[in-house]
Amino acid sequence: MKHLSILFVLLSAFLSAQKLQVVDSETGKPIANARIILSDQLVYTNEDGFAPVDNTYKDFEISATGFKKEKIKNFSSVIKLQPVFKDIEEVKIVSVDIKKLFEDVSKNYHKRYYDEPSLYDVVMKHKYFDNNKLHFMAITEVKLWSRKNWYDYKDGYNKRYDDILQMQLNNVKYLKKNNSDSIFFAKTAEFSHEELGNYFFNYELNRNIQNIKFHKTKYSGTLISEEGDEQSISFKIKTERGTNVEGNIKYNKADKVITFFQANYIMDDLPVEKKVSTDGREFDYKYGQATLTYDFYKKDGVYVPALTRFESDNYTMFYKDETHVKKSMREIIYNTFTKSDKKGLDPKVDFNKSIWLNVPVKDDKESTVLLSKEEQEFINVK
Structure with a gap:
């Protein structure tokens, strides 16, 4: 049983390394359809904010409608994007x-x-x-x-x-x-x-x-x-x-x-x-x-x-x-x-x-x- 528990932990760690999640920095809610431009391909987050990006990737770009574009230097399992603006009244129409x-x-x-x-x-x-x-x-x-x-x-x-x-x-x-x-x-x-x-x-x-x-x-x-x-x-x-x-x-x-x-x-x-x-x-x-x-x-x-x-x-x-x-x-x-x-x-x-x-x-x-x-x-x- 102990060996099975260790195997489960290792498997969970491996699976978590195969994806990242993009969330709203203010609400913590997942951001769907965030675009991620990698060195060799382009992917999007799914409805739950997850994308198939593993921890070998560095120096990539993430963007989503309504949020500020981010340049990511090092892999992180959770990426937080800032909204473009907080108060619409502050924006000149x-x-x-x-x-x-x-x-x-x-x-x-x-x-x-x-x-x-x-x-x-x-x-x-x-x-x-x-x-x-x-x-x-x-x-x-x-x-x-x-x-x-x-x-x-x-x-x-x-x-x-x-x-x-x-x-x-x-x-x-x-x-x-x-x-x-x-x-x-x-x-x-x-x-x-x-x-x-x-x-x-x-x-x-x-x-x-x-x-x-x-x-x-x-x-x-x-x-x-x-x-x-x-x-x-x-x-x-x-x-x-x-x-x-x-x-x-x-x-x-x-x-x-x-x-x-x-x-x-x-x-x-x-x-x-x-x-x-x-x-x-x-x-x-x-x-x-x-x-x-x-x-x-x-x-x-x-x-x-x-x-x-x-x-x-x-x-x-x-x-x-x-x-x-x-x-x-x-x-x-x-x-x-x-x-x-x-x-x-x-x-x-x-x-x-x-x-x-x-x-x-x-x-x-x-x-x-x-x-x-x-x-x-x-x-x-x-």
């Missing part, structure tokens, strides 16, 4: 013309973001909830190739998706689905123009520009804080059609680049629609909220993607006497970046079927997947 800012970034997109063929090691995560209960989760390591790092509308409309983006499915770390928890999970097999577009920031940027240009649209931008060349800006867009957008960005005024973008689409006021599921069932569909997030970092003098995330919440489906409130998340973390060629990947994912139905190509690289408590509990349930 300055208006920002977001229409002009968005249009300038869009017009000069090719100059300010890397636009040549590139290859990434990414972790892709999909989660679906029904009535607040997780019923599907898939986490896989993928090689992702992009010809231009931006969405080409001409290729997209003509469904030449492989000329824009290619994936190679590698290690499927977790894949679990509880069919009984969700009725309306069926979808068409065809990969859509918009679905691919959401992978790219220029697609989302142009969507907001078009929203601003709609008749009678009201919009505003506000400078919230400024640290060096980095500005934090919040914005609001209200269209006559009933779509409201509230978001925030980080803008590097020296490079004239949006380094972080998050937009929350509030669509509760849109009318209920009649829909038919792929298996022929008629139901009522009510829109909720959708949040799109894009994060970039500067590597070797160019701006490349760090993260993209698409979240939906409170989408409600009414079928006979049943009510299903839906929530989902698709996240891509770009662990590594390499300049590539125009050849693409072989083999590659067939977008005409679910990514999970493609045959994986095994890759022996070290995994960066770290489950949250909620995800681990879902996997553990028989």
Whole structure:
């Protein structure tokens, strides 16, 4: 028994050394989605504030929305980040013309973001909830190739998706689905123009520009804080059609680049629609909220993607006497970046079927997947 106790202590010490936690210095609460730039890769903290960083790493950078960026000299199992400011009344509020800012970034997109063929090691995560209960989760390591790092509308409309983006499915770390928890999970097999577009920031940027240009649209931008060349800006867009957008960005005024973008689409006021599921069932569909997030970092003098995330919440489906409130998340973390060629990947994912139905190509690289408590509990349930 004594030997078992010693083994448990040693094992616990080893496991704790394989991760660090990022917390709020004032409240002690975990900070989710904190970005950590290491010497050889990039990772993010999970919902519990943990990231797969072991004690061999030194001299790395941690940043999170609403907190001051920190340069870490030596490894620590707990990293505390300071909030950007304590009292909003102390900050001078300055208006920002977001229409002009968005249009300038869009017009000069090719100059300010890397636009040549590139290859990434990414972790892709999909989660679906029904009535607040997780019923599907898939986490896989993928090689992702992009010809231009931006969405080409001409290729997209003509469904030449492989000329824009290619994936190679590698290690499927977790894949679990509880069919009984969700009725309306069926979808068409065809990969859509918009679905691919959401992978790219220029697609989302142009969507907001078009929203601003709609008749009678009201919009505003506000400078919230400024640290060096980095500005934090919040914005609001209200269209006559009933779509409201509230978001925030980080803008590097020296490079004239949006380094972080998050937009929350509030669509509760849109009318209920009649829909038919792929298996022929008629139901009522009510829109909720959708949040799109894009994060970039500067590597070797160019701006490349760090993260993209698409979240939906409170989408409600009414079928006979049943009510299903839906929530989902698709996240891509770009662990590594390499300049590539125009050849693409072989083999590659067939977008005409679910990514999970493609045959994986095994890759022996070290995994960066770290489950949250909620995800681990879902996997553990028989």
